[in-house]
Amino acid sequence: xxxxxxxxxxxxxxxxxxxxxxxxxxxxxxxxxxxxxxxxxxxxxxxxxxxxxxxxxxxxxxxxxxxxxxxxxxxxxxxxxxxxxxxxxxxxxxxxxxxxxxxxxxxxxxxxxxxxxxxxxxxxxxxxxxxxxxxxxxxxxxxxxxxxxxxxxxxxxxxxxxxxxxxxxxxxxxxxxxxxxxxxxxxxxxxxxxxxxxxxxxxxxxxxxxxxxxxxxxxxxxxxxxxxxxxx
Amino acid sequence: xxxxxxxxxxxxxxxxxxxxxxxxxxxxxxxxxxxxxxxxxxxxxxxxxxxxxxxxxxxxxxxxxxxxxxxxxxxxxxxxxxxxxxxxxxxxxxxxxxxxxxxxxxxxxxxxxxxxxxxxxxxxxxxxxxxxxxxxxxxxxxxxxxxxxxxxxxxxxxxxxxxxxxxxxxxxxxxxxxxxxxxxxxxxxxxxxxxxxxxxxxxxxxxxxxxxxxxxxxxxxxxxxxxxxxxxxxxxxxxxxxxxxxxxxxxxxxxxxxxxxxxxxxxxxxxxx
Numbered sequence: 001x002x003x004x005x006x007x008x009x010x011x012x013x014x015x016x017x018x019x020x021x022x023x024x025x026x027x028x029x030x031x032x033x034x035x036x037x038x039x040x041x042x043x044x045x046x047x048x049x050x051x052x053x054x055x056x057x058x059x060x061x062x063x064x065x066x067x068x069x070x071x072x073x074x075x076x077x078x079x080x081x082x083x084x085x086x087x088x089x090x091x092x093x094x095x096x097x098x099x100x101x102x103x104x105x106x107x108x109x110x111x112x113x114x115x116x117x118x119x120x121x122x123x124x125x126x127x128x129x130x131x132x133x134x135x136x137x138x139x140x141x142x143x144x145x146x147x148x149x150x151x152x153x154x155x156x157x158x159x160x161x162x163x164x165x166x167x168x169x170x171x172x173x174x175x176x177x178x179x180x181x182x183x184x185x186x187x188x189x190x191x192x193x194x195x196x197x198x199x200x201x202x203x204x205x206x207x208x209x210x211x212x213x214x215x216x217x218x219x220x221x222x223x224x225x226x227x228x229x230x231x232x
Numbered sequence: 233x234x235x236x237x238x239x240x241x242x243x244x245x246x247x248x249x250x251x252x253x254x255x256x257x258x259x260x261x262x263x264x265x266x267x268x269x270x271x272x273x274x275x276x277x278x279x280x281x282x283x284x285x286x287x288x289x290x291x292x293x294x295x296x297x298x299x300x301x302x303x304x305x306x307x308x309x310x311x312x313x314x315x316x317x318x319x320x321x322x323x324x325x326x327x328x329x330x331x332x333x334x335x336x337x338x339x340x341x342x343x344x345x346x347x348x349x350x351x352x353x354x355x356x357x358x359x360x361x362x363x364x365x366x367x368x369x370x371x372x373x374x375x376x377x378x379x380x381x382x383x384x385x386x387x388x389x390x391x392x393x394x395x396x397x398x399x400x401x402x403x404x405x406x407x408x409x410x411x412x413x414x415x416x417x418x419x420x421x422x423x424x425x426x427x428x429x430x431x432x433x434x435x436x437x438x439x440x441x442x443x444x445x446x447x448x449x450x451x452x453x454x455x456x457x458x459x460x461x462x463x464x465x466x467x468x469x470x471x472x473x474x475x476x477x478x479x480x481x482x483x484x485x486x487x488x489x490x491x492x493x494x495x496x497x498x499x500x501x502x503x504x505x
Contacts, residue, residue: 081369082369082370082373083370085365085366085367085368085369086363086366086367086370088366089258089362089363089366090363090366090398092255092258092259093258093260093359093363093398093402093435093436093437094435094437095259095260095434095435095436095437095438096435097259168434170435181370185370185373188373188374188377188378189373191377192377214378214380214383
């Protein structure tokens with residue numbers, strides 16, 4: 001029970017961006033990096049599990065639930081780790097190195113915030129599935145949930161960056177750069193890690209054999225297909 | 233070989249020390265006006281060159297992973313070739329552009345010795361390679377998960393372009409700072425020391441505020457920086473292949489044909505058609 005309460009407290013603290021008076025100004029009080037990472041794991045796994053329930057939970061389909069539960073935090077953490085080195089070097093080059101521990105905490109806390117929001121949106125996803133949805137639409141719906149969570153997370157990140165930008169305006173550019181790198185890598189990572197939901201007509205697999213080489217190419221094509229289907 | 237200055241020179245304590253020097257370079261500590269005035273660009277050429285080679289090789293590895301995971305194409309030999317070629321690319325470009333930088337610098341009246349110019353160029357290479365290596369994991373990830381050769385080629389061009397731009401910005405700013413220091417020293421020796429407070433730029437890439445640098449000097453440096461970029465790009469073409477077309481067998485160098493800019497345009501066209 002303690003750990004559940006602790007998790008909720010973590011989620012609350014991350015979402016509210018609690019401030020504390022430190023030295024001569026208000027600074028965001030952040031939980032430890034370890035707790036933040038744990039939060040990503042737990043909340044991410046929760047949403048992933050719900051995602052994977054599309055094909056039902058009977059028999060072999062349960063594996064899809066497990067796979068998706070593993071993949072969501074993996075997606076977030078690995079994208080984060082891939083984007084970090086170049087962001088670190090860029091910050092250093094622009095003279096923002098001394099702020100980097102705060103920046104790192106904010107970035108990680110944003111990830112945790114994203115998973116918290118996702119976990120809160122999980123009931124919507126479950127409801128969408130239960131209402132009987134086509135596979136393509138389910139994918140797009142989940143994409144929508146991720147988009148909502150991302151906007152929320154981005155809003156949190158902006159909030160965190162306010163004191164940083166006040167100290168040094170270059171941080172504003174760094175914020176945009178981070179989002180650019182992260183989204184660019186994240187989309188391809190999401191593609192590579194598919195399936196998250198699992199086509200009910202296909203067997204349960206951890207990875208799909210690639211038929212399209214690139215995430216961006218595929219997303220455009222899928223939106224096109226859905227639009228075509230609606231028009232009929 | 234530790235020297236007296238607190239914190240600015242590093243005791244040569246192994247590999248950690250090498251990267252610490254690069255770190256100080258990136259943070260702009262070695263190109264602060266005060267440190268430039270005191271001892272020029274205080275880098276150890278040998279150490280920084282080793283770091284550059286290591287980082288360039290790591291990027292070559294990331295580039296070469298594309299060939300590693302394809303069924304046809306050049307395979308693991310391309311990986312080996314890329315690891316060898318990336319440091320070669322940087323040092324050859326340095327070699328080709330070094331004489332002209334020294335000459336232009338001398339023409340605008342700078343008192344930089346040839347060694348100082350070498351140090352300046354190597355420092356800029358250090359910055360370039362640091363950015364490149366930090367983008368390496370992303371490149372490797374895309375190389376492993378994409379089968380589209382035009383995409384990965386253009387992506388690599390983009391990454392190298394970004395690193396090149398940042399490295400050249402560093403070069404340009406440092407050149408300007410050195411020139412400003414030169415002209416100020418000349419003025420001081422004529423009129424006595426200048427006691428006005430100097431404003432240090434806050435990073436390695438920041439331009440100096442309120443400094444007078446002759447307009448023609450600025451233009452000369454800017455042109456040279458563009459030339460460096462062009463040489464680097466074409467050198468990349470001459471030393472190709474770095475990634476390895478999946479339809480072609482392994483070869484260390486491809487024959488002479490076309491040029492970098494034509495090839496990039498062609499690949500953009502392929503990608504979008």
